Amino acid sequence: MRLRLRQICLVAHDLEPVVADLKRVFGLEVCHVDDAVAAYGLVNALLPVGNQFLEVVAPTGPGMAAGRYLDRRGGDGGYMVITQCPDLEARRRRVAELGVRIANPLEHGDFRGMQLHPKDTGGAFFEIDCQQGGEAEDGPWLPAGPDWKPHVRTGVVSAILAAELQSPDPERLARRWSDIAEIPLEADGRGGCTLPLDNARLRFVEARDGRGEGLAGLDLKGGDAGAAFANARAAGLPVEDGVIALGGMRFRLA
Numbered sequence: 001m002r003l004r005l006r007q008i009c010l011v012a013h014d015l016e017p018v019v020a021d022l023k024r025v026f027g028l029e030v031c032h033v034d035d036a037v038a039a040y041g042l043v044n045a046l047l048p049v050g051n052q053f054l055e056v057v058a059p060t061g062p063g064m065a066a067g068r069y070l071d072r073r074g075g076d077g078g079y080m081v082i083t084q085c086p087d088l089e090a091r092r093r094r095v096a097e098l099g100v101r102i103a104n105p106l107e108h109g110d111f112r113g114m115q116l117h118p119k120d121t122g123g124a125f126f127e128i129d130c131q132q133g134g135e136a137e138d139g140p141w142l143p144a145g146p147d148w149k150p151h152v153r154t155g156v157v158s159a160i161l162a163a164e165l166q167s168p169d170p171e172r173l174a175r176r177w178s179d180i181a182e183i184p185l186e187a188d189g190r191g192g193c194t195l196p197l198d199n200a201r202l203r204f205v206e207a208r209d210g211r212g213e214g215l216a217g218l219d220l221k222g223g224d225a226g227a228a229f230a231n232a233r234a235a236g237l238p239v240e241d242g243v244i245a246l247g248g249m250r251f252r253l254a
Helices: 015-026 035-040 065-073 088-098 170-181 225-234
Strands: 004-011 042-049 052-059 077-084 102-108 111-116 125-131 157-167 193-196 201-206 214-222 243-246 249-253
Touching (some): 015 042, 052 157, 077 214, 088 170, 170 201, 214 225
Parallel strands (some): 214 249
Antiparallel strands (some): 004 077, 102 111
């Protein structure tokens, strides 16, 4: 079953500081701000990383789901793993077989998808979408707006290679996501396992930072890793053992 990583969503108390750090450290540029997320009590911004996207959302007031998530995880961090498939109906049948609830069905013209309930998936929101006519690697992607390609900047980073999900029981979490994706797990060479997507990997690790289960890190393909580390230090962000701490996430450059 084909499935590729198209977008990662981060959640923050305040939108602009995290967006500014992503731009400053990784040389990225905002391609789209989606006013439609106001219906969920959010503001957002999307930044292309090659033909994938980083999104940052922030709640606009108290009592919002994103705000409750921030409270549960103790601050800014990862929120959603957003994937693209060629056949959404087959995916819908699979989650129904597994008893996984759809928290939010998405229907916007040629774009359809489903955000799966995180209590049924564990780890984070697992979203599976289908964009008609968007099968090419750089094909259209409704959440990024109609004109995202001129905003692509690949001088520092050019792709999202992996997302890291942490859990007190990473093997259980990995098996659940593997069952949903219908993709076999592979050994990561370090005693753990990964879920291979078409263009990236989902890595499952033990939670050791006191923040519990969640989306905790990203591996980015670095065109100029040295610049990213220098930019992070200049911005006053923690850099240790090849990891940049930004927006409650661990960013690694490969």
